[in-house]
Structure formats: C-alpha cells, structure tokens
Amino acid sequence: MKYSRQIKPISYLKAHxxxxxxxxxxxxxxxxxxxxxxxxLVVQDVESYEQTQETLALLKILALGNQQIEAGRVVNVKRAFQRVRRNRTSD
Incomplete structure (x- = not known):
C-alpha cells in the first residue's frame, strides 16, 4: 500500500x-x-477502522500475556482446568 498516492489537501476533501x-x-x-x-489527519472507512481496532485489542492481549509470563504469573494448564471445573461445580 502506497500512502503517497493517498495524500490530499484538506481543500480536496472539502470539494470531493x-x-x-x-x-x-x-x-x-x-x-x-x-x-x-x-x-x-488520516481518514479511513469504518470497516477498516474496526479491523484496526480489533487488531490492536488482540495485540494488547498478547502484550499483557507476555508481561504475565515474564513476571512469572503463569499456571500449569492442568491446574487451570481444575480451577475452572471447580468453579463450575460450585455455581
């Protein structure tokens, strides 16, 4: 994608x-x-904007996960499933 072809002055936006x-x-x-x-400013269609926001949200989740791993806040998968099952039966 070449942004150089998509650069317009504000007067173009007003007129077109x-x-x-x-x-x-x-x-x-x-x-x-x-x-x-x-x-x-940057102008884009709503669909592209929504896709960008979803991508950013996923990247934030990944970054938070990496931070938790680095901080040692991890749980063995077997233990995690035990907790989930325990919480489901106590409801």
Missing part, C-alpha cells in the same frame, strides 16, 4: 467528500489529509 467516501469504501486504504503542507 462524496468521492472520497466512495473511494475509501472501495479501496479500504486510508487517506492522509494535509493542511498547509503538513499531514494533519
């Missing part, structure tokens, strides 16, 4: 909003909007 929405929905690539020659 409907075209931008259609293009972003079709391509699923973000568009960088500039103001006074500097990148100011």
């Amino acid at each position: 909003a409907a075209d931008v929405v259609r293009d972003l929905s079709k391509r699923h690539e973000p568009m960088v909007i500039t103001q006074n020659g500097e990148a100011r």
Whole structure:
C-alpha cells in the first residue's frame, strides 16, 4: 500500500467528500489529509477502522500475556482446568 498516492489537501476533501467516501469504501486504504503542507489527519472507512481496532485489542492481549509470563504469573494448564471445573461445580 502506497500512502503517497493517498495524500490530499484538506481543500480536496472539502470539494470531493462524496468521492472520497466512495473511494475509501472501495479501496479500504486510508487517506492522509494535509493542511498547509503538513499531514494533519488520516481518514479511513469504518470497516477498516474496526479491523484496526480489533487488531490492536488482540495485540494488547498478547502484550499483557507476555508481561504475565515474564513476571512469572503463569499456571500449569492442568491446574487451570481444575480451577475452572471447580468453579463450575460450585455455581
């Protein structure tokens, strides 16, 4: 994905909003909007945004898991299943 083709000034966004929405929905690539020659924001379709958020959530879970492993906060799988079974029968 080449972001260089998806860089537009804010005036383009103002004048072609409907075209931008259609293009972003079709391509699923973000568009960088500039103001006074500097990148100011990124615009993307909702589906791509949701996928990005889900990916970030999974990465956070993985990072937390790695931190727990490094801190030694791990449980043997057999012991973990015993706890789950015990909690299910006590409900």
